[in-house]
Amino acid sequence: MLKKERLFAPGPTALLPQAQAAMAAMHWHHRTAEFRKLLTGTRERLQRFLGTKNEVMLLAASGSGAMEAAVVNGLSPQDRVLVLTAGKFGERWEQLAKAYGCAVESVKLPYGESFGPQHVQGKVSAHTAAVLVQATESSTGVRHDIEGIARAARQANPEVLILVDGITGIGTSPLEIDAWDLDFVIGGSQKAVMIQPGLAYLSVSERAWRAMEKSRAPRFYFDLRRERKSQAQGETAFTPATGLVAALHAALEYIEANGGRAGLVANAELLARATRAAAAALGLRRFGGGTPAGALTALEAPAGLDSGEIVKGLRQKFGSVIANGQGEMKGKIFRVAHLGYYDFSDTLALLGQLELVLVQAGKLEKAKLGAGVRAAQTLWLEAAAGQGAEA
């Protein structure tokens, strides 16, 4: 039997074919009128996609590079920063801020929980330089209440910088940069925007640009003030990842034609709800008590089965790549992505594969085959009826 390789990991994810083609066709020099127009157009499309008036900067790096850019441009050694961490990427913020000498105070929750305004109240003062948080924690499949966190932090200190790692959260759950007054919001190419890894972007508020004037952290490759001057001219301070810029431009064109970011979020949320409904029908528990993200669903392996067996089974029997748990969650949970270029049929197929793997592992009765798929189908019918009623 043929087995098509399908990526269902929360990044890198399924690739948009026309964006791949645009990347492969790219051969322009980056200091030409054509490329300047492409770079400027891509940044404008990114602004529209993100729904922000803030400038959006492109960097040749993976998302962690843009996280570093936010820290080294916005902060200084000894700055007091509050990190909200309930997963592997929260820990990345901690490591990063410590690497640049910030005085880090961490608010920790168990893996799988979500942060809200109550977790910053009383923690942010006039001496707090910044709050660092993920929109969606990819390691656990939950999202944090960025709107509430930002409002509570801002009430305590109007000048505090809010740094949001939106790498997995952008285009998968609501995230309103301007309405929520977020200072640095970071995204990566290999997530909802459907292209390969290697290009990062971040939106930068006016407050953040002002903060850079007094920041004393050393920086060169990720110096955003220098990038701002270059990118205003359609260039970059250092050689850009030209192919990925072309790919991103093509992907944003596709996304705009399909309802923009709101359309992507609605799509991811539908697939996430379908996956949760299927899991419930199959007796699989969602991991953690936090607010489920649209980007991915983290499920616990049935008792007595290592989640790695599910990952391996899907891979070997069907060619589908899902993610195991990370760190202490390895072997206990598995994670299925919905972010970016996935449609309902992809999800149906994966659920059908999952049922078969569970049956062969002795963790699902044969009589239950199709139960997860049916739950997802039922949800699709309701969604379709809802859309019909609206039309």
Next chain:
Amino acid sequence: MLKKERLFAPGPTALLPQAQAAMAAMHWHHRTAEFRKLLTGTRERLQRFLGTKNEVMLLAASGSGAMEAAVVNGLSPQDRVLVLTAGKFGERWEQLAKAYGCAVESVKLPYGESFGPQHVQGKVSAHTAAVLVQATESSTGVRHDIEGIARAARQANPEVLILVDGITGIGTSPLEIDAWDLDFVIGGSQKAVMIQPGLAYLSVSERAWRAMEKSRAPRFYFDLRRERKSQAQGETAFTPATGLVAALHAALEYIEANGGRAGLVANAELLARATRAAAAALGLRRFGGGTPAGALTALEAPAGLDSGEIVKGLRQKFGSVIANGQGEMKGKIFRVAHLGYYDFSDTLALLGQLELVLVQAGKLEKAKLGAGVRAAQTLWLEAAAGQGAEA
């Protein structure tokens, strides 16, 4: 008339089609056995290509990011470093070392000149932490005597680190990492290795790994110790630029089948000599008094003609992209690349285009048409005869 777009700038350069195809086909998750094998195989091929026993690290960044990695891993604030600068990229080393608090002493030569051992003698002491230099200075088309510089520096201080920006020099002029005992040697994907920008690599000596243990510069995204642990497992500390890794693997396969780095260097040197012979026949002066590089040739525009007119003419009339001078050299010189995926026929065509542009600009007599091409052809015949004699 059709006009094919041809890149003759010293990066990004002409792309190898099969590497583009490999990039477009890449859709693997980076934490899979397949990708680990690809990453490990690419690093091994890079080692062979560079001819070094040193470990070679890959980074999702442009070449300047790997220059930063060398500085922040090998050096500490207040370290005394000697920067040899005679062009725009020498100035980049200066800016970078200063950004991270090093005590920079610069040895400056006019643009277009080359450094040799005499420029470091008496400048390196037991207190000098590092010497920073370009193998080839792309802004002026000359190469520096890295072998002599390294030997002189090492005689004065056996532990001094030698940081070589080989972004343009690798695969275009001789560069022997192990024999010359070079500590950090940096390369970029968009140069001799024939693929798009966005992937950087650097070789790291044992002395450099030891130096990292005491370096106090802050670092996170470019932390090479962390990368070393990950890359030993076929992974990277942060999401890799998967498509560019696949492209690099394919390009190195092509390069190995065509004589490896030595074959590339011989090819670039032949094209460079052909271009210089053609320039002489056309009355064009090579820029500067330094040692000409194999990577590119910098020529002065004829008196009374802005070099931008030559750049524009080649672009508009024939679709060829060459480079203007940078900074103070803009308008005075133009630069033609030979690095990577160029063959003799590409060079012949460009020389023919250049003659036509000069005739239309009134800077070459019509009777001289073909004189540059003929000089290049004559050189080709001599090279072919030489190869015949060797065979």
